[in-house]
Amino acid sequence: MKKLAALTIAFTGLNIWVMGQGETPNLNQEIVTVGERELKLKDAFKANFYPKEIDTIITKDNIQYITLPSYYQTKFSPDTIAPARLKVVEPLSKLYPGYVKLGIGNYLMPIGEFYYGSTRNRKGMNAIHLKHFSSAGNDNDVKRFGAAFSDNELNFWSKRFLKNSAFSAHVFGDRKVRQYNNLLPGIGDAYNKPISVLLEEEQKIEMIHAGASVNLQSYNKKKDAINHRESLAFSYLMTNQSVQEISGKLDGTLEKYYNSELYSVDFSLDQNMYNHKDSAYKQNNTLIGLTPHISTKTEKVKVDLGLRIFSLLQNGVNYFYFFPNASFEYTGADEFIIPYVGLNGNAELNDYQRLFEINPYFAPISEINLYREHLNLFVGFRGKISDKSSYNLKVSRKDLKNAPIYRALLNTNDADNRALFNLDYRNYSMFSALAEYSLELAPEFRSTLKVGYNSYSMDNFLNLPELYARLNAQYNLGDKFLTNLSLMYVHERVDAEVLDASTQTIAQNNLGSYVDLSIGFEYRYTRRLAAFLNFANITGQRYAIYSNYSVLGFNVLGGLNYSF
Numbered sequence: 006m007k008k009l010a011a012l013t014i015a016f017t018g019l020n021i022w023v024m025g026q027g028e029t030p031n032l033n034q035e036i037v038t039v040g041e042r043e044l045k046l047k048d049a050f051k052a053n054f055y056p057k058e059i060d061t062i063i064t065k066d067n068i069q070y071i072t073l074p075s076y077y078q079t080k081f082s083p084d085t086i087a088p089a090r091l092k093v094v095e096p097l098s099k100l101y102p103g104y105v106k107l108g109i110g111n112y113l114m115p116i117g118e119f120y121y122g123s124t125r126n127r128k129g130m131n132a133i134h135l136k137h138f139s140s141a142g143n144d145n146d147v148k149r150f151g152a153a154f155s156d157n158e159l160n161f162w163s164k165r166f167l168k169n170s171a172f173s174a175h176v177f178g179d180r181k182v183r184q185y186n187n188l189l190p191g192i193g194d195a196y197n198k199p200i201s202v203l204l205e206e207e208q209k210i211e212m213i214h215a216g217a218s219v220n221l222q223s224y225n226k227k228k229d230a231i232n233h234r235e236s237l238a239f240s241y242l243m244t245n246q247s248v249q250e251i252s253g254k255l256d257g258t259l260e261k262y263y264n265s266e267l268y269s270v271d272f273s274l275d276q277n278m279y280n281h282k283d284s285a286y287k288q289n290n291t292l293i294g295l296t297p298h299i300s301t302k303t304e305k306v307k308v309d310l311g312l313r314i315f316s317l318l319q320n321g322v323n324y325f326y327f328f329p330n331a332s333f334e335y336t337g338a339d340e341f342i343i344p345y346v347g348l349n350g351n352a353e354l355n356d357y358q359r360l361f362e363i364n365p366y367f368a369p370i371s372e373i374n375l376y377r378e379h380l381n382l383f384v385g386f387r388g389k390i391s392d393k394s395s396y397n398l399k400v401s402r403k404d405l406k407n408a409p410i411y412r413a414l415l416n417t418n419d420a421d422n423r424a425l426f427n428l429d430y431r432n433y434s435m436f437s438a439l440a441e442y443s444l445e446l447a448p449e450f451r452s453t454l455k456v457g458y459n460s461y462s463m464d465n466f467l468n469l470p471e472l473y474a475r476l477n478a479q480y481n482l483g484d485k486f487l488t489n490l491s492l493m494y495v496h497e498r499v500d501a502e503v504l505d506a507s508t509q510t511i512a513q514n515n516l517g518s519y520v521d522l523s524i525g526f527e528y529r530y531t532r533r534l535a536a537f538l539n540f541a542n543i544t545g546q547r548y549a550i551y552s553n554y555s556v557l558g559f560n561v562l563g564g565l566n567y568s569f
Contacts, residue, residue, distance in 0.1 A: 100124045101533065101568035108537070108564020112557055113141035116564065122162075129165035134158070142184060142557065152557050153184040153209075170223040178215040183365045184208060186424045186553050209245070210365055214358055216240025216252075234258045242358055246369040247282040250357045256294075265303065271296040277354050279373050286370050291318040292354050296330065307334040315352045317375050326352050326377065337388075346384040352377045355409060360428065364411045364551055367426040374430050379404040385439075397441040404434045410467060412501040413514070413552035424553040433463040452478035468516065468551065472496035489525040494518070500552045519548035527566075538563040 103121035110116070115137070122132030135158065142153035157180040164173040185208045218238035225232055235257040242250040253276045260269035273294040280287050298311035311330035316323065328350025336343050355373050385399030411426040438458045445451040456474045461467060476492040497518040525539040538561070545559040 099532070104566060104568040106564065106566050108562055110140075110539075110562035111560050114560065114562060115139060116562065127166065129163070131164075132160075132162045134160040134162075139182075140557065152555065153182075155180075155182040157181075169225045170221060173220045174217070175219075176217045178213075180211070180213050181361075181365075182209055182211045185210065185366065211245040212242065212358075212361055212365070213244075214240060214242045228262070231259060231261045233260075240358075242356075244357075244369065247284075248357060248369050249280045249282065251278045252276065252356055252358075266299060266301045269298045269300075271298065275354050277356050277373065279357060281370050284370050288373055289320060290354055290373065290375070292316070292352065292375065293318075294352070298330065305336045307336070308332075309347075313350060313352075317352070319375070324375075326350075328352070328379070339389075341388045341390070342386055343388045344384075344386050348380065348382050350377070350379050350381055355407075360409060363409065364426055366424065366551065366554065367411055367428040368414070372428075372430075374407040374409075376408060377406040379406055393446055394442070394444045396443075397439070399437075399439045401437045401439075402434065403437070404432075406432050408433065410501070411551065426551070431463065431467075433461055433467075435462070436460040449481045449483075450479070452476070468498050468500045470496040470498050470518075485529050487527040487529070491521075491523045493521045495521075495548075514552050516549045516552070519546050520544055521546070521548075533568045535566040536563070537566060 102124055103119070106116065106118035108116045117138075118134075118136045120132070120134045123130040137155075137157050139155035140153055159178040161176045162173070163175075164171060216239055218236060220234070220236045222234040223230075223232045236255070238252075238254045240252045242248070242252070254273065256271070256273035256275075258269055258271050260267060262268075271294070273292075275292040275294075277290045278288075279290075293316045295314045296311055298309065300307070300309040302308075309330070309332045313328040313330050315326040315328075317326070318324075330349045332345065332347035332349070334343060334345040353376055355376050357373070360367065360373075381401060381403045383399060383401035385397065387395070387397040387399075389395050407430040410429045410431050412429055414425045414427050436459070440456045442454045443452070454474075454476050458472050459469060460471065461469070472494075473496060474494045476490070478488075478490045480488045482488075495518060498516045500514045500516055501512075522543040523539065523541045524543065525537065527535055527537045529535040541560050541562070542556065543559060547555045547558050549555045
């Protein structure tokens with residue numbers, strides 16, 4: 006039976022294969038087989054559609070939003086605040102091109118000042134300034150003939166702004182007169198002349214100083230630009246004591262930024278020719294300087310490195326000097342403490358005009374030497390205590406070479422018995438400590454306090470104090486009433502006096518300490534017209550600034566200012 010079933014299945018499959026090979030197969034046939042099982046073929050289900058292509062690019066629907074007008078009800082509840090007082094200040098206040106100042110004080114002390122210049126201008130500016138200030142010094146309590154002086158100044162400035170640079174020029178002229186004090190009483194009788202005539206002829210020193218300078222400086226902001234500055238100055242000086250001096254100076258700077266570093270080179274050529282006609286004494290000094298310099302600055306650190314090189318040609322002899330020039334500064338986040346340290350040195354020509362400003366009573370026949378600062382080491386801290394106050398603490402040590410010293414000449418053979426000084430030069434070191442504090446409570450009030458201490462390696466015959474202090478304060482009440490205060494304290498000083506010029510016998514003269522208080526007031530009646538009143542040396546202490554020379558006592562100076 007099993008064999009029969011197998012043959013039946015085989016025959017059926019063969020029959021189907023034979024019919025599949027025909028041209029017109031007929032699948033609607035039913036086959037009945039006899040056996041233990043029954044087999045059926047089911048109809049196949051096929052897709053009744055053809056394939057088609059579908060684009061894979063997704064199209065974007067154009068959706069439009071329409072704004073519908075609507076109203077939203079809001080509520081607010083106002084609250085009260087304290088009233089505020091506002092001071093409205095114009096961004097740029099009106100400038101007046103000129104002003105005139107006239108005043109008079111005791112000791113026959115007139116003052117006059119005139120200024121006229123350009124206002125705000127993009128192309129440039131011009132200005133002229135004249136000033137006279139003098140005093141007859143007729144005070145019997147002041148040493149001998151008093152402390153008469155006369156200062157006259159004339160200045161003219163001009164500046165032009167170019168495309169990437171600026172050109173400026175300055176022309177000046179000064180006339181300064183100082184009165185000598187006398188060592189012996191009754192000098193008028195000795196000369197059989199009135200004191201007024203004697204003062205005019207023999208008892209004064211008159212210096213006339215005039216000159217001009219030009220300056221060109223570039224301000225190119227391009228990254229690869231090299232900025233430069235050149236300056237040329239010339240001056241002529243003469244006195245009634247047969248002194249003539251011609252000075253000229255050429256200096257300049259080249260600088261360029263490379264990333265965050267600034268590379269620069271400073272150069273200078275300083276020429277000084279000193280001549281005393283009566284004695285035929287002459288001196289010719291030339292100083293050439295070169296300072297390569299590198300500085301870099303980050304958010305917290307500032308570093309400067311450089312070298313100063315000088316060549317001095319004095320009366321045919323050449324000298325060379327080298328000084329370091331380095332400093333370091335670190336700024337903290339809150340700027341409360343900013344430490345700094347530095348080491349540098351410098352050299353500069355002494356000239357008659359500079360020595361005259363320190364002490365005008367030195368003998369005219371004096372050697373003019375080169376002043377140098379060797380190894381000036383300093384370290385300090387500065388910073389902000391608050392938004393309204395700041396401080397600076399500094400200590401330093403200097404080695405000074407050829408520092409000028411003025412020694413009073415006593416019992417000399419000066420025909421006019423004038424109190425003269427011998428100009429000398431000394432080498433010494435100096436230790437200094439300085440403390441500064443500034444306070445600005447408001448734009449109307451500001452003040453500064455400075456306290457210093459100095460210690461010297463040589464005998465203190467330098468007429469320099471060991472301790473000094475100065476307080477300055479200004480108060481502006483509504484830009485209508487202004488007050489200035491100056492308080493100065495200077496510790497005692499020791500000056501050297503030459504008792505015998507031939508043997509150089511020297512004695513010390515204690516000049517004593519002093520306090521000088523001055524207060525000034527100004528009332529601005531209008532923006533153009535103002536009145537001023539100054540009180541100087543209120544304590545009335547006639548302290549000595551040099552041996553045998555004292556300042557004026559309590560003095561008052563008042564007058565008017567007018568702007569136009």
